[in-house]
Amino acid sequence: MGEPLTVLEEQSRVVDPVVAGHRGHGGFTGLLLGSVGQAVLHHAHSPVAVVRG
Secondary structure, eight states, rough: OOHHHHEEEHHHTTOOSSSEEEOOOSSSSTOSHHHHHHHHHOOOOSSSEEOOO
């Protein structure tokens, strides 16, 4: 395993698309993405889909 961003970035080299979940928990109401989702969008090597449960 490893840090979520590192793992998702590495996997984005071999999977298409990367699908990341969004739990909707956090201190900022209305925030569209969490820190991992935002970082994956900027660092992934393939398309990214961020979905809510």
